[in-house]
Every structure is written in C-alpha cells, then in structure tokens.
Amino acid sequence: MRIKLKKYNKIIGVFVSVMMVLMIAGCAKEQNEDNGKxxxxxxxxxxxxxxxxxxxxxxxxxxxxxxxxxxxxxxxxxxxxxxxxxxxxxxxxxxxxxxxxxxxxxxxxxxxxxxxxxxxxxxxxxxxxxxxxxxxxxxxxxxxxxxxxxxxxxxxxxxxxxxxxxxxxxxxxxxxxxxxxxxxxxxxEEVALIPESARVIITAHDAFQYFGKAYGMEVLGLQGISTESEAGTGDVKSLADYIVEGQIKAIFVESSVPKRNIEALQEAVKAQGFDVEIGGELYSDSLGTTGTDAETYIGTMRSNVETIVNALK
Ligand SMILES: [Zn+2]
Missing domain, CATH: 3.40.50.1980 (Nitrogenase molybdenum iron protein domain)
Structure with a gap:
C-alpha cells in the first residue's frame, strides 16, 4: 500500500512538472506575441x-x-x-x-x-x-x-x-x-548645380510636382498623378516633341512603375533624330529596398536628387 502510494505521488509529481513546463512555455509565447510595444x-x-x-x-x-x-x-x-x-x-x-x-x-x-x-x-x-x-x-x-x-x-x-x-x-x-x-x-543646394534651362524632370507618372514646386524644377509625367490611367500615344508624341525642342539630356524611370512607357518615349525621341538617355531610376511612390542606402526616407531623397543632378548637370 505504502509502495503504491509512493508510485502515485511520483506520477503526480511528473504530471505537475509537465504542466509547469507547459505553462511557462505558454507565458513565454504570449510575451513574444504581445511584447508590450x-x-x-x-x-x-x-x-x-x-x-x-x-x-x-x-x-x-x-x-x-x-x-x-x-x-x-x-x-x-x-x-x-x-x-x-x-x-x-x-x-x-x-x-x-x-x-x-x-x-x-x-x-x-x-x-x-x-x-x-x-x-x-x-x-x-x-x-x-x-x-x-x-x-x-x-x-x-x-x-x-x-x-x-x-x-x-x-x-x-x-x-x-x-x-x-x-x-x-x-x-x-x-x-x-x-x-x-x-x-x-x-x-x-544640389538642384542649384543643374543649369537653369536643364531643370526639367520627365518621368513615368506625375509624382514629382511637389519636388518641382519646392526646389524650382519643371516636372512632366507621361501619366497623370495616378498610375491608374494609361498613357496615351498623344502624351508620348507631345512629350517627345518637348524633349527634342528643349534638347533635354535625360528622362527617368521610376521604381514603382513599369519601365515600358519611358522606353517608348525614348524610342519616339530617337525617331525624331535626337538621343535622350535614361538618367537612372527614381524612387517615386516607395522607398528603396531594405538593406540599401535608400531604405529610409532621407536616403531615398538623397539618392533621387543625386540621380537627377548627375543626369542633368
Ligand atoms: Zn504616384
């Protein structure tokens, strides 16, 4: 009888220990999910x-x-x-x-x-x-x-x-x-390094109007302020004319918009016998990839202005 009771206690002991381990694990998990932040x-x-x-x-x-x-x-x-x-x-x-x-x-x-x-x-x-x-x-x-x-x-x-x-x-x-x-x-200060007549940003969609207004650059986009509308062939033609007339050195692709429209614009300019280069990629409606200098807002703005100035100055 005594021996049996001992065995029984031992079983309860194991059971309690297992329960305690489970409870502690449960708490730790909860803390992890709700870290108080x-x-x-x-x-x-x-x-x-x-x-x-x-x-x-x-x-x-x-x-x-x-x-x-x-x-x-x-x-x-x-x-x-x-x-x-x-x-x-x-x-x-x-x-x-x-x-x-x-x-x-x-x-x-x-x-x-x-x-x-x-x-x-x-x-x-x-x-x-x-x-x-x-x-x-x-x-x-x-x-x-x-x-x-x-x-x-x-x-x-x-x-x-x-x-x-x-x-x-x-x-x-x-x-x-x-x-x-x-x-x-x-x-x-960076924008001031671009000759006044060359202060023009041409991109896929009209994301840079505030940039233009604040820092004194003209801004033209193939699409309007939203990417929801498609760029028409008329938009491509009139922008191509503008680039040829103004002898604009570079146009820009955007990180959050497909490149094809800007490439079509470059082709349309070429068809008129003028070469406009693609001056690089601008971050428009999103920051750069995690782990790069452009992963922060400040890094993205610096990267954009450097791309613009290098292509146009
Ligand atoms: Zn946008």
Missing amino acids: IKIVTTTTMLADLARVIGGDYVQVNGLMGPGIDPHLYKASAGDVSVIQEADLVVYNGLDLESKLGEIFASLEKEEKVVVMIAEGLPDADLIMDEETGGYDPHIWFDVNLWKMASSNLLEGLIKVDPMNKEVYIKNHEAYVKELEVLNSYVG
Whole structure:
C-alpha cells in the first residue's frame, strides 16, 4: 500500500512538472506575441519609416506595402485586414493616394481606433491641386518641408495612443525635424548645380510636382498623378516633341512603375533624330529596398536628387 502510494505521488509529481513546463512555455509565447510595444500599421514605406523614427523602441511597425509597390493600385489582402484590426494606430497618406483602400479607412472611422491621415490639416497654399482629377496631388513627401509639417500628425496620433511615453516621442520627433531641415537645404543646394534651362524632370507618372514646386524644377509625367490611367500615344508624341525642342539630356524611370512607357518615349525621341538617355531610376511612390542606402526616407531623397543632378548637370 505504502509502495503504491509512493508510485502515485511520483506520477503526480511528473504530471505537475509537465504542466509547469507547459505553462511557462505558454507565458513565454504570449510575451513574444504581445511584447508590450504599440502596434502601428502603415500603408506606404515612407510612412513606415516615419513611424519607426518617431516611435523608436516603443513601437512595432507593420508596413502593408513593401518597396517597389505602387500605392495607387494596391488592394488589401485578407491578411492586411486582420493586421489593421489588431493595430493600436493606423497611419495612411490620404489625398486619395491609396485609392483602393478607401473603404477600409472609412470603416475604421466607425471603430474606436486611432487613425492618422498624414496629409491632414496641411495648408491649402502648400498643396497642389490637380486639374485633371479636381483633387489634391497626394505626393506630399517630395517637398521635405511639407513632409516635416505632416510628421506632426503621426506624433500626435502616437501620443494619443501612448501618452505615458509622450516625452520620448517628442524628443525623437524634434531630432528628426532637424535632420529633415538639413536634408531640405541639401536638396536645394544640389538642384542649384543643374543649369537653369536643364531643370526639367520627365518621368513615368506625375509624382514629382511637389519636388518641382519646392526646389524650382519643371516636372512632366507621361501619366497623370495616378498610375491608374494609361498613357496615351498623344502624351508620348507631345512629350517627345518637348524633349527634342528643349534638347533635354535625360528622362527617368521610376521604381514603382513599369519601365515600358519611358522606353517608348525614348524610342519616339530617337525617331525624331535626337538621343535622350535614361538618367537612372527614381524612387517615386516607395522607398528603396531594405538593406540599401535608400531604405529610409532621407536616403531615398538623397539618392533621387543625386540621380537627377548627375543626369542633368
Ligand atoms: Zn504616384
């Protein structure tokens, strides 16, 4: 009887140990999934970068669109919808950049979730109205000063979600604003190296109007401000004429738009007996690939301005 009881105790002992191991493993797993960080979901790569900079160690950023993805055409997957549902803070560009995600953002407004539209409240005078669509041009990140202003919206949203760490976010934001001011001066100085008559950017779609307005360059795109419309043959013809007349040295392909339209433009110019080179690839609606210098917003802006200046100066 005594022996039997001992055996029984031993079995219970093993059972309890196994249970404890399982419970500890369970806790560890839970901690891993919910690491206490603020979950931010962003649409574009520019916004993911901004959220990482301002949130620092306190946030976990999940960017829906990777490098090279065109936000005008991006549709949400079922996975995206559940990631958005679980987020503490959702950040999107607005001004109809993410035109296929409109319904999702509209439904979020009904939920009690902090949602930030980065272009919210920017001064009318600084925004560019697009005649073709009758709406505002959404590519605000190409004016560094405008992007700096817009970054305050993300800061405010983050403070709303996590007021405990307010001071940290304000400090991160202030340091970044200084970096953006340095960048803004750098872009201006670089563009000044291009002869005035050659300050023309010709690309696949009209992403660079804010860049042109802020730094004094003329900007022409084969497609309008969205890539949703196809470039017509008339657009190719008139741009080709413009290049030949102006003796423009270079045109540019974009990282998030197929090259074929710009190559067709180059051919049309060649048919008129003039050679225009492809001056390189510009990052338009997405940052560069992770692991390169252009993986951050600042790196992308520097890379773009260097590509433009090298091709046109
Ligand atoms: Zn665009």
